[in-house]
Amino acid sequence: MSKAFAVIGDPIDHSLSPNIHSAAFREMDLDCSYIAYRIPKDELKDGIEGLKKIQIRGFNVTIPHKVEMMKYVDKLDESCSLIGAVNTVENKDGVLKGYNTDMDGFLEPFKKKDIPIKDSKVLLLGAGGAARAIVAGFAKEKASNITIANRTLQKAEELSEFSKKIGLNAIPMKIEDVGDSAQNYDIIVNATSIGLKNEDSPISFDSLKENTVVYDIVYMPMNTDFIKKAKEKGAKIIFGYEMLLGQAVRAFEIWHDMEAPYNAMKKALLGGV
Template sequence: AHPGGSPAARAALPATDRRAAPPPGAGLMPINGKTAVVGLMGWPVSHSFSPAMHNAAAAALGLNLVYVPLPTPPDLVAEAVRGLRALGFLGANVTIPHKQAVLPLLDEIDAGARATGAVNTIVVRDGQLRGANTDITGFSQDLQALGVPVAGRRALILGAGGSARAVAYALGMAGATVTVLARRPAQAHRLAADLAPFLPPAHTPRVDSWDALAAHAAADLIVNTTPLGMNPHDDASPWPRALPLPPHAFVYDLVYNPPCTPLLHLAARAGISHANGLGMLLRQGAAAFTLWTGRAPDLNVMAAALPLAQ
């Protein structure tokens, strides 16, 4: 098995070549009175790979910018968001559990954030707080880089949380027929209802029972958005081991740590093309970086900075 995907699948993912990133401490811009600041708002944020990824990208471009963790208790979200503008931040990423809570605090939100009801990137520009959801961009761009066709294909999404909303919107906008399976049907139905006003009827997600996996053997694309396969569920697979995966499908697991989850092991053993979510992580981060700076970061540099590459 090839961690993170079949050879053909992951060929499009930037190689995590340590030579692409500066050695620790080398090439880093000094922090001074002109240093621009961005950060990550969440609770907690100590586990995040984002600071390493973004600081490496900024250093490689010679930008006087620093990306810092911003641990934000839920009862202080409003103060923290207002503080971004007051303190002259370029912006911030937003992670669990604040992606929904920040929406009413912003001056503008883009179409994707409005449709999914979630913001993962705030940009401060001309005194305005603007929200975006670059998870949508990251997922779409990674599928494109992997050469996975979407238009007219049958997509099956496992899970109905915040990530599933971004995936369902991205797939629906790209012309896929989307079905969502979740252990909590009410959550899946709410996802479909919330996305319906923003998608053509033919591409609005349908909902089926979690127990109906076997009825979706014709799926062309299977996307796991659940935490199954990630610590502390790293032995679990959302797809039953006894149920064969559709042989013609592409299997995409948003989990990237561990690089080869039980679901991806199943796909590898069956000779089915597959990929983990590392490319989505990198590409959503790169999209946010570009929104803040107007510069396109080097994905190889960002990948090499991740602890997974060390």
């Protein structure tokens, strides 16, 4: 029987996941299909019942259901308990297991490009859901310390507390107080949604040292102002699509128990960006 997969969320029509996973199925000659399924905010419970009825094998979860989904899975991988949100679900004979691939997806480009994280000084912009997974990633890879800069200081403070609890020294600040301090860091990450609407970079790169790693997790547009300005200063760039791809690869491996066809998935993704 053909195996069905999906991504759920609202809005969902611009999701790139169906393209990426369908390309992987073609490449590996798998009898599988992957659809985007809109489930409005208050209809998650019924939506999941529907997916179980059609014996969905797995699904991705996006805005606004990532936190709420914690309630509806039968088992939680430790990645979810740490981050407090589910973005990938595996269905084994009606038993749903939740995973969070944000952290692995974020770290994947560092591994692929052999960029070390250990002992590095990190500046993280943003303190939302993705930022939390990123903090967990830097803690796992033993960065030296992290400065968390956010528009709302209180959220930066809360995320700094989480960071310290899992063993990574953290300093919270307001994003406008970053000023011209780019030179003080080895890795700078944008995990705010600034850039989605072509906004200017939230920080100055005037003092940026060459070869600093600059990573924007916003993937649409691909060349945000943040990326363009960092490139001009000779930074090593990691694009948001690389994280997205890292997550799709991880989801594929959870569901199919085999190595994902990275190049075919990358081709499908870049064709769609």
